[in-house]
Amino acid sequence: MKLPENKKERMQMLGMGAAVGIAAIYALVAFGIKPILNSKKAKETRIVELNEEIAKADRTINASGADRKFNIETIKKILAITDTHILKPGLGDNYQLGAEAIVEKHARKAKVNLKESKFETRGLGVKAIPKVTNRRESNALNFFVLRIIIEAGYHDVVRFVREIESANPYLAVVSLSIVDIPKQPELHKITMDIQWPVLAEPELDDELRAQLKQLDDNSETSGGLDD
């Protein structure tokens, strides 16, 4: 293209060309480069975030091997206790029958003559202690109390209490009253409340077993606990 001869016209044309050029560059920057830069920056930020999240997740995942092992051990300990020392409900959520059977077994072991000792039992029901957990909404354990009323000698009572307490370190003789019987100095009237912890939600037992099974299955499929 030939530039005009006239200097003024030539300068005008050049000026216009420069203006168009600057406008084109501005348009390119504003509508092309800047959105690309913004998008790139956003992507880079997300990449940094993802990198951090993945690194953090990796640390969590790496620790889960130890967690899995610890959880298996913890569940096994809980189940070992609940299987042997926690009172289980019978039909209709009846705890009394199971408690009576345990008490009678220990009375016989302690050689307390159940027929002669006017042995009576009474269930005082399931109750809750104040909340002792901070991690759950309510306690995992409530308690059931069985009242035993018996007439027996002091040594018989001591043997009986020892039998019961030694067999189960989780129960408590929560109250005991030994009162003399004036006409029978060798006998005492004993009123004893025995407190067993019971699961607040009996299905917890099954839930823990399911959790344990899942953990065992995961260990097998992942080829070991430390994966």
Place this chain on the structure above:
Amino acid sequence: MNLRADLILETEQRSASAFNLKAVIRMVSVIVPLCLAVVVTMFVVGWMTTGSKLKTMEGLWETTEPKKNAALQLRTDVDLNTDILRELEDWKKTRIAFHVQLVEAQKAVRPGIVIHRLTIDQAVRQMGEQVERAPKLSMTGIAYGDTAQSDVDSLKRYFQKRAATDPKIQKVDIAFFRKATEKDSGKADRSFHVDCEYEPRRFN
């Protein structure tokens, strides 16, 4: 008077200046778009590379996130189960096996004393923020004859001596020691009540 004879045609005229505007415009009109094209290409390539890297990272995150969530769930389970185990152990830790205390109570009673009533209490209670058992053993009885005071005092001291043993006895207190009012009581006979408080045992 000067005469300038210009025999060169206008189209044949060349500028003697080192600055040739036309050439500069031509160069600028080629170099600037070329530079712009290079810069834009670099931006686009960089943008596409970043996009591809982001896709790779997102793919990695998609496989990592469920594993992380499972690990977090496992941690929650560990915390909850540890809490259940602790609660179970608290039931064991807080109770006193009272058969030992019953044997001790018998040892502590001298022949001049008759215990009419012995009680034990270790109910769980809330004291402020704490949930605890505050075990207590109480004895009510009669001490006979002139040795009544020394016999009851000896009973108190027996338990006080055991204060350092486990379970720890925190306080031994004679709630009352007074003249016995029972029918067959002698002048020197005394009825008494002794409370033996054990150190509270806390849940949690």
